[in-house]
Amino acid sequence: MKTSFHRKLLSAFLAVGVVPLLICVLVLLDLFRVSLDRRAEEEAAVQLTAMAGDMGALLRSCQGVMDRLSRQPQVLEALAAGEGPAPQAVYNALYTAAAPLLRDASFSLYTSQGRLLYATAGAPGDLSPRWGVLAAAGRTEGPAYQSVSDFAGGEALRAALAVPGEEGPAGYVVLELSDAHFRRLLEGKHSAGSEVLVLDPFWSQVYASPSLSDASLAPTLRARLLAGEGLEGEDRLYHVQQEPVSGFYLLLCQPKPVAGWVMRTLYLIALGAILLSLGLCLAVSMVLSDQLFRPILSLNNAMAAVEEGDLDVRVTVSGADEMSQLAGRFNRMAQRLKENLARSLRQQEELGQAQLRMMQAQLNPHFLYNTLDTLKWLGKIHHIPEVASISADLAEILRRSISAGAFVTLEEELRSLDHYVAIQSIRFAGKFTFQTQADPSLLAVPLPKLTLQPLVENAIIHGFEDGVPGTVTVTAARQGDEMVLTVSDNGCGMSRESLERFRSGAGEGHLGLYNVDAILRLHYGRGLTFLPPDGGRGTRIRIAIPIVPETKDMTGT
Amino acid sequence: MSGRPRALLAALLAALLLSACGGGGETDLAPPEEARLTVYTSHKEEVYGPIVKEFQARTGIWVQVVTGGTNELLERIAAGEGPCDVMFGGGVESLMTYADCFEPYACSGAGAVKPWLQPEGDLWTPFSSLPVVLIYNPRLVSPGEVQGWADLLDTRWRGRIAFADPAVSGSSYTAAVTMLTCLPGDDWEELAQLVENLDGGVLADSGDVVEAVSVGSCALGVTLEETALKRQAAGAHIAIVYPAEGTSNLPDAAALVSGAPHRENALAFLEFTQSADVQSLVASDFARRSVRSDIPDDLPPEDSLRLIDYDIAAAAALKEELLERWAALEEGGL
Numbered sequence: 032m033k034t035s036f037h038r039k040l041l042s043a044f045l046a047v048g049v050v051p052l053l054i055c056v057l058v059l060l061d062l063f064r065v066s067l068d069r070r071a072e073e074e075a076a077v078q079l080t081a082m083a084g085d086m087g088a089l090l091r092s093c094q095g096v097m098d099r100l101s102r103q104p105q106v107l108e109a110l111a112a113g114e115g116p117a118p119q120a121v122y123n124a125l126y127t128a129a130a131p132l133l134r135d136a137s138f139s140l141y142t143s144q145g146r147l148l149y150a151t152a153g154a155p156g157d158l159s160p161r162w163g164v165l166a167a168a169g170r171t172e173g174p175a176y177q178s179v180s181d182f183a184g185g186e187a188l189r190a191a192l193a194v195p196g197e198e199g200p201a202g203y204v205v206l207e208l209s210d211a212h213f214r215r216l217l218e219g220k221h222s223a224g225s226e227v228l229v230l231d232p233f234w235s236q237v238y239a240s241p242s243l244s245d246a247s248l249a250p251t252l253r254a255r256l257l258a259g260e261g262l263e264g265e266d267r268l269y270h271v272q273q274e275p276v277s278g279f280y281l282l283l284c285q286p287k288p289v290a291g292w293v294m295r296t297l298y299l300i301a302l303g304a305i306l307l308s309l310g311l312c313l314a315v316s317m318v319l320s321d322q323l324f325r326p327i328l329s330l331n332n333a334m335a336a337v338e339e340g341d342l343d344v345r346v347t348v349s350g351a352d353e354m355s356q357l358a359g360r361f362n363r364m365a366q367r368l369k370e371n372l373a374r375s376l377r378q379q380e381e382l383g384q385a386q387l388r389m390m391q392a393q394l395n396p397h398f399l400y401n402t403l404d405t406l407k408w409l410g411k412i413h414h415i416p417e418v419a420s421i422s423a424d425l426a427e428i429l430r431r432s433i434s435a436g437a438f439v440t441l442e443e444e445l446r447s448l449d450h451y452v453a454i455q456s457i458r459f460a461g462k463f464t465f466q467t468q469a470d471p472s473l474l475a476v477p478l479p480k481l482t483l484q485p486l487v488e489n490a491i492i493h494g495f496e497d498g499v500p501g502t503v504t505v506t507a508a509r510q511g512d513e514m515v516l517t518v519s520d521n522g523c524g525m526s527r528e529s530l531e532r533f534r535s536g537a538g539e540g541h542l543g544l545y546n547v548d549a550i551l552r553l554h555y556g557r558g559l560t561f562l563p564p565d566g567g568r569g570t571r572i573r574i575a576i577p578i579v580p581e582t583k584d585m586t587g588t
Numbered sequence: 589m590s591g592r593p594r595a596l597l598a599a600l601l602a603a604l605l606l607s608a609c610g611g612g613g614e615t616d617l618a619p620p621e622e623a624r625l626t627v628y629t630s631h632k633e634e635v636y637g638p639i640v641k642e643f644q645a646r647t648g649i650w651v652q653v654v655t656g657g658t659n660e661l662l663e664r665i666a667a668g669e670g671p672c673d674v675m676f677g678g679g680v681e682s683l684m685t686y687a688d689c690f691e692p693y694a695c696s697g698a699g700a701v702k703p704w705l706q707p708e709g710d711l712w713t714p715f716s717s718l719p720v721v722l723i724y725n726p727r728l729v730s731p732g733e734v735q736g737w738a739d740l741l742d743t744r745w746r747g748r749i750a751f752a753d754p755a756v757s758g759s760s761y762t763a764a765v766t767m768l769t770c771l772p773g774d775d776w777e778e779l780a781q782l783v784e785n786l787d788g789g790v791l792a793d794s795g796d797v798v799e800a801v802s803v804g805s806c807a808l809g810v811t812l813e814e815t816a817l818k819r820q821a822a823g824a825h826i827a828i829v830y831p832a833e834g835t836s837n838l839p840d841a842a843a844l845v846s847g848a849p850h851r852e853n854a855l856a857f858l859e860f861t862q863s864a865d866v867q868s869l870v871a872s873d874f875a876r877r878s879v880r881s882d883i884p885d886d887l888p889p890e891d892s893l894r895l896i897d898y899d900i901a902a903a904a905a906l907k908e909e910l911l912e913r914w915a916a917l918e919e920g921g922l
Contacts, residue, residue, distance in 0.1 A: 161865050162638075167645055177645055180637070233644045233651075256618050257652050271617060280617075 037320040044312035052308055056301040060294075067288035068268070075270040075283045078221045083274045083281050086229075089208075089216060090190075090276040093136050094174055097192040097204040099128045106140060109148060110194055110202030121149050136212055141165065141203040143196065155179070155189070155207065164191040165203050174206070176277040178231035186210070188229065188237050188279065213238035221283060228282040237279065248284070266291040326354040330361055342369040383553050387437075400429045417457055424450040432481060441507055441514070442474040444483055448505065451484050455491050462495050463520075469507040476514050478576050479550050485543025486518040486559075486572055493529075494522025494569060501569065512578050519564060519571035530561070547574075619650040625853040627651055628665065628845075630658040630677040635874055643860050649853045658758065662686045665845055673854035676715070676842040676861065679758050681900055683712050683843055691846040693855060695862045700880045704895070705839045712841035713858045716814070716876035719837040719893060720763045722829040723816050724808040725801050729827075734808050736832035737767045740782055747787035750800040750809030755911050757794035762838055763810045764910065765903045769896050770833035776913065783917040790918065801826050813887070817875035834894030839879055 100106050105124040121140070129138045129151050139150035145160040158165050167175035168191035179187045188208040193200035208216075217227050217240070228249060229238040234256060236249035245251075252262060252269065262269040270283045289297075329346050336344040342365055346358040403426040410419030427450045431443070439447075445467055452465045465487070483505060490503045501521045508515050525533075533544055548558035551574060562571040629636045633655075640651045654661070654670075658678035665672050666689050675683070675690070683690065694710040705714045724734045733739075740749055752760035767782070768775040789806070791797060797809040798816060802824040816828050842861050848854045860866055867878040871885035878885060 162642060259618060
């Protein structure tokens with residue numbers, strides 16, 4: 032009962048307390064991350080566009096220089112002649128044409144065989160006209176752009192413009208943008224903490240900002256691109272833009288505005304908060320369900336006790352809420368119930384007393400006694416000893432019956448029984464014999480007056496109705512702390528109807544039997560019992576009377 | 589009152605949409621399927637790098653290179669792991685072992701290929717040829733002291749010969765078969781003499797041979813011409829001897845993987861590897877011999893090498909028995 036109640040409360044609390052929090056936290060965190068990402072993306076796009084623009088502008092300027100060089104008469108002459116007679120003139124033309132860009136790029140002149148003739152700065156040395164950029168330049172009109180890597184870490188962008196000749200190219204003007212040139216072009220144009228990569232159209236690295244520590248970034252990104260995976264890294268964002276002149280790519284590698292660990296920490300904190308609220312929900316629901324449940328439990332227990340008959344149980348009332356009101360109601364109800372029960376018991380007892388008095392009143396008192404005394408004397412005067420004897424016995428019985436106490440000792444009861452039997456043996460002479468067997472130690476045990484006589488009377492009058500003589504026996508024996516009396520006869524026994532009548536308490540016919548039973552019940556809580564007769568014939572009745580110390584007053588009238 | 593929750597709801601929806609949309613966008617940079625090629629190669633980057641780069645620049649095809657050992661890559665192809673279009677590199681003996689994995693293709697330039705390197709059934713496209721040579725340390729051995737295969741059996745070099753385990757190194761196995769073919773007399777007898785002369789000093793890897801000779805822990809060794817030339821150029825203390833008895837000159841090759849997802853591009857790549865431009869590079873930059881007869885090189889001409897007719901199929905068939913005997917001999921020698 033408690034768990035289900037508790038669970039209901041808990042789930043209600045969770046639904047109300049945790050779920051909205053969870054949704055809120057997740058959405059807010061995501062919103063936070065997405066908005067920052069957006070901003071970073073916009074920033075990156077601006078920077079990339081600017082850098083691509085700058086690179087495009089530089090390349091266009093370089094293209095202008097290459098175009099001019101390819102038409103310079105000195106250059107054409109030198110290309111045709113190999114190393115000409117006046118290298119200064121060629122150098123002069125070269126430097127003049129390249130003047131505004133001398134720090135931004137290096138230019139060189141190659142023969143159609145790929146031999147290096149003149150260069151503004153460090154040139155790569157001889158090149159094969161059948162391979163690489165010179166071959167590419169031979170295949171196109173304008174300049175051909177290629178990346179150069181010597182597989183030892185040196186990378187560059189190289190462009191070549193074929194100088195048209197009579198049969199194929201007369202030579203080549205070669206442009207090279209090396210590491211230093213790119214650094215000069217791109218440095219300071221992206222935010223600190225981000226890195227720029229220049230990639231050729233097939234995503235080979237041409238340049239990387241010096242701050243980039245991961246040399247394998249470009250191959251990794253290329254592999255990811257080819258595998259169709261997103262470029263987004265663990266805590267880096269990558270933005271790509273193509274530079275239109277060369278077809279090379281600029282790749283901006285940005286730290287995520289919210290680094291992975293920050294996001295993890297935020298999620299951790301959110302998780303902590305959710306766990307906290309979870310714990311709170313748990314605790315509050317526990318306390319609340321306890322508060323609600325404890326009075327219900329005590330009320331439940333009290334009701335169970337009342338069900339078992341304990342009307343003294345009370346529920347402690349604390350506070351003034353509905354549960355306390357309920358407990359108070361219950362207490363009052365139990366009290367009322369107890370009072371009602373006591374009253375009905377008292378009424379029952381009073382009724383019993385009245386019945387007892389009425390029963391005793393049925394056996395008439397003094398008038399009969401005095402009449403019998405007169406009869407005894409008349410018998411003696413007229414010498415009819417039987418009349419005198421019967422009258423004396425009857426008088427004695429009457430005297431005892433109207434004497435004040437409700438209890439007599441067993442000895443007195445047996446004596447009064449003797450008187451009675453004496454009368455009946457005159458009346459039913461030869462029909463029965465009577466005998467008593469009493470444990471002498473029991474003679475002083477008190478018992479209700481006239482307990483045995485109605486039973487013996489019953490045995491004598493009804494037991495031998497068929498005319499067969501028999502014996503009536505009264506015994507008194509000790510069994511534990513009880514005195515057990517039996518009254519038995521070997522007569523014809525009680526008919527079934529008589530027994531039924533007796534058991535239904537109708538009281539007619541066997542008034543004596545019924546009275547004895549009622550008196551015993553009143554005093555001891557149980558009546559007489561029928562036992563199977565000895566020898567299968569007659570009636571045997573058992574009465575059990577508790578032996579109580581004589582000091583106790585048993586004369587409760 | 590009613591405006592605020594609605595705005596909040598809209599913000600939430602927007603956030604969800606934004607987070608759902610994020611992360612896309614780069615995939616359109618990826619090349620289309622028809623502009624891709626996957627090449628498995630056992631060559632070093634200095635070999636495949638320039639070729640792949642030039643191929644990309646000329647064709648616009650993105651090449652995805654997967655590197656590894658020859659046998660490892662061949663096994664992956666045989667197992668059908670991942671898409672692979674071309675196997676680039678590996679001796680033809682190895683390729684022949686996995687002949688089932690490849691589709692024959694005759695390049696347009698096949699006519700220019702040296703006749704003895706023409707592949708049977710066009711199963712592969714020869715890329716370069718690699719004669720087996722002897723090397724010695726000129727500080728330990730005077731010129732002319734080592735002449736040919738017979739010196740490997742000479743007991744005066746006992747324990748001073750660098751020879752890689754033929755069970756591990758394909759080139760070492762080729763070298764062993766070449767030696768047995770070149771030397772007259774009973775092959776198994778010679779093999780026993782060789783193993784005895786190595787005196788338990790078999791090297792684990794063919795790459796160790798030049799090193800062992802160069803540092804002087806061995807006086808002479810057996811390796812491929814290309815390896816020797818390259819290491820010599822890099823400053824190793826070795827001199828090269830073309831065995832007087834003759835030597836083999838097996839090609840390495842590229843081959844079209846059957847069922848290649850980018851077959852057209854793969855064929856273009858095979859053509860390219862055998863083109864005059866690439867073959868010139870093979871001769872000029874890679875210290876290898878071109879497979880084309882029209883490409884000049886600075887190496888001793890093949891006519892002077894007394895090249896033997898190395899029967900690849902027979903050598904492959906012999907491999908198991910030879911290796912078993914080798915192992916038995918090594919065991920006995922210990």
